[in-house]
Amino acid sequence: MEILDSGIGELFHIPDLDGHRAYIRENKKRALVEKVMTEQEAISKYVNDGDYLCYDCTMLMRGPSSLVREVIRQRKKNLGLGGRFTYMIVILMAAAGCVNRIDIGYIGVGAALKRAFDQGIKVAEWSNSTLTMRLLAGSLGIPFIPIRFLGGTGAFHYSAAKLAKDPWGDKEVVLVPALNPDVGLIHVHQCDVYGNARIFGPSVSPLEIATASKKVIVSTEEIIDTEYIRRDPGRTTIPYYLVDAVVEAPFGSHPGEVAGVYASDPESIFEMFRVAGDATGKQMEQFLEKTVYSITNHKEYLEKIVGLEKILALKRRATIKQGYS
């Protein structure tokens, strides 16, 4: 295939199709076995220093906030992040010193990203759908995927995409490499003990992440009986054999919302934006100390940081139920 142009951005995670297949053959459980564990166990077992990590949605809506806090709490190092369609996850992890490379789709507060540059974190520029298309390729087990966007821009130039001649036609087409993250973190409405997970409402790319990632940790608002899954299989978003760990995490997206279950918490969200914008980084340090390091686990976070009164209020504010349950 004739390559006409190449982005100069570093490809942080080079596709290795057969290596991935070999990993899956060895490690993914095909049997229907229980996978419930605490977030502490799940993160320590499945997230290694240096891993490349992707997550679905944002800390504003159905993001895996409690799992992200646990990654920070365990002071994981040198992680790579697929930062598309995100607000705070990249920023918190970078500020906590967990990250050494970021693929940027959209990462929220730019000032915090500038600080990350100064700390020597490497970045490549993409866009939201470029990264979800890369995950799609990863989930299909193919090495790359042609797309009709990204070309011609600075985002292309600082990515690792390529412009090629379509081998069957005469047109130029942009190619982006598959992304098979080491770890996928996904928060869902409901899941059974085996990992059959349901998401209600729109999403970014939960199934692509669950399918493409080597290790998949699902946190769930509630654990439901498999009988309910079998009665309504059309509502299963992620089937069990893609999932490695199931963590029960009610209010696990806080400060974000989970549609139909609880509303987002603007007070806490604005606090995060405010501390992220502090050029010295001091406020962020204090924020992480208060909400992550000084807290043992998600249950204690709910008790000490969120509190019963707010939990009830956020539940009350989620007045829309239709379609989300």
Added chain:
Amino acid sequence: MTRATTFTEAEASCCITARMIKQGWDKSYWVGGGGTPLISALMAQKLYVPYLTLVLEDGVIAPQPDIPLDPLMVFVSAKANYRAVAWTNMNTVCSHASLGLFDYGILLTLQTDPYGNINSSFLGGDFYHPVRRFGGAGGANEIASMCWRTILHCTQEKRKFVKKMDFITSPGYLDGSPHARERAGLPANTGPYRVVTPEAVFGFDEETRYMKLLAIAEWVEVKDVLDKMDFEPMTAKKMERLEPPTEEELQILRVNVDPSGGTIGEGKWINL
């Protein structure tokens, strides 16, 4: 319809865009992020096109949002996605755009140039050492690449309309040369269509792809607009005058669409 005499710059841009959507009532609109693009679409839905084909970046198809939305959570929220006909995901709507199903994208831009390219990445310095850094392309790149036509929102300021940008995050007509977009791998016959500011509407010359001033608000003259640009656009032979917002439009915006004023409160107040 009662002519309004006091409104914000953001309100002016929303009213202009909502009227465009009224004209294009049978077209589809792909909107990413919040801000004036989404507010314009919601305003048009309330006022002119109840069954607007609005598609959101996270896969929501034709929602009838439960407005007012929560502060900050202008989209990606249960309320914004309410009463849609389908909740899909990012790759699904991206593929719909790739197939040519989406007529218009509406995008907020930090900076634009004579060819309607968009910068939303950084200002000053270089890529690895930016003076001011922003969030990145987000979904703007795919919207600007694959919708048939893109409508850009920008404020009328010299630092926003620049000859050459520090970075092209999302594509306009690139360097303006014939078929520049296709050579870069983008779909044919796509590109920026209008640039809407609170006081002007621009299009692009069919030959040169250079930005062209088409219409101005009644409280400015052509010179006032040109003074607030770093480059001189082409100007239409017959300059149109934009009708100012009406009280009826503003009522919908302020009471029904954005009562907290989070978006429509942006920019200076205009007093006629």
